[in-house]
Amino acid sequence: MERSDAPNSVNHSHVNSTTPLWRAAVFLRIVTLPFAAVGVAVNLDDYIRPELGLIVLAVMAVWTVITSVLYLQPAKRTDALVLGDLMLTQALVLASELVLSPAQLDESVTPLVTTIWAPGAVVVVAVHRGPLFGVLAGMLAAVTNILPRGYLNIDLARDAVLLLGVGFVLGLASKTARHSAEQLRRAVRLEAATSERERLARMVHDSVLQVLARVRRRGAELGGEAAELAALAGEQEVALRALVSTAAQEPNESDEIDLGVGLRLLATSRVEVSVPATPVSLPVTTATELLAMVKEALANVVEHAGPNASAWVLLEDLGEEVILSVRDDGVGIPPDRLAQAQAAGRMGVDLSMRARVLALGGTLVLETAPGAGTEWEARVPRVDDRARERKP
Incomplete structure (x- = not known):
């Protein structure tokens, strides 16, 4: 399972690494909503249940506002919200069967009520959970896109391939962004630790190591118990030199x-x-x-x-x-x-x-x-x- 952006499973580096993708997902939802509204307005007179079509469009608008606010807050990007988004979107897609007339459903030129607004849920799953779950969400969206019409033609097959591709590509981009952020975090921490070690090494060399070296030499000259102290000082000098010279x-x-x-x-x-x-x-x-x-x-x-x-x-x-x-x-x-x-x-x-x-x-x-x-x-x-x- 890919790592998510839920607050209980990621750190700030992961959140920051995928934030541009989340913003893009929100922007996609917003710009595709007017397109869906135009499609409803153009085909409203031919719907068998035009009032239901308007209700579906209203739910899409409200849900777009809610998810746009929540997805822009890293702490709100939970599994439950993303799963709920996917399920609600598929339910709205299936509702098109009750809105469109049989003639409209037989004509692939008449779009479903959700039209290109629906793939936004696949994008969200891919960004949140990576390529595997992105592909699974794309498969689910492809099936629900076919069910209202009851048949499969070249246009619907093309849409299915695009949904799978969107789920995989954006999921892979999200995974790569997290990986890059983790690599950068490691590099920054290692560089900071190395710089601090070098600073301490200079301090230790100018003070402690020089003192230990002097104790070792002087104790060896005096002999007796001082020689034992000199030996101990020599051991600590070697250990300390190894410590400050070993990279973090x-x-x-x-x-x-x-x-x-x-x-x-x-x-x-x-x-x-x-x-x-x-x-x-x-x-x-x-x-x-x-x-x-x-x-x-x-x-x-x-x-x-x-x-x-x-x-x-x-x-x-x-x-x-x-x-x-x-x-x-x-x-x-x-x-x-x-x-x-x-x-x-x-x-x-x-x-x-x-x-x-x-x-x-x-x-x-x-x-x-x-x-x-x-x-x-x-x-x-x-x-x-x-x-x-x-x-x-």
Whole structure:
């Protein structure tokens, strides 16, 4: 289903992007109403129920005023109003069978009471709901245009094709306008975020980074406890440089982000991160869960691998799946250590790592031995969230 301009389903960018089309739809209704009025005036004497013809014309005029006022207000463009417009218009078209004489209905040269005013409802549906619903509305309008006459000729077939074409073309234009507005919104937000990041990077470089660098150098010269502070300052300096140098990102059209960007932010003097040069785009949920898994693994390195342990994070993109490895050169994990931790109620590995990967449809493999370090390897298929929800 295409996105509508109803207030509960769009934002202001979508409203603004289709506003010119709504104005055009209103203008079409207004300019076709006098044409229908002239048609009624010319054929009124030949109608079998001229008073009903005048009533239909009056309803058309009143409805044109009502819809013109409502359609020019974005908050009023609801599904109910558009559907009501389509149904009322088709009812007025069918009423022509009670107004025109049998001879007029047999002559395709005599227009129905609504004449070219009626396709305005198809235009509205197409602008509101896109090409699919525009075509469906065109099909409905084509059928109701044929029913009063009871036959199909070349003129009525031509009108049917035009109605279908109007529904598709204007629906496609509406969808394209929304897509363009969304792209522009993303670009503006990304540019604003990048500019703000560059401004903060200049401020941080002129103050915090210089201080951290000085603490690191001076602490290393003093030695002892100052050397420990120097090491901590060095780690924070590396992390902060990675933070301010990494470009901001937003989910793309498929609601995906580059996992490599998040992983680069985890690099420190003790953690080396290696990711592909090209973006590794994954659904937001998948990328978020994998980042959380890596953070938990790195936290375990700090807490259990030893004071001098280093870690390496490697991301591989195999197309159908991604492989994410976290390896350290620490003391390793004793054979029964994880089982003892689980029995003691410490569920960090099971909940923060293994459960996350399994929820993504992947596998998590551990390779470790006392004194030989630890390596976690997660393999996760590249599927979007909707496909995962459909998976049993």
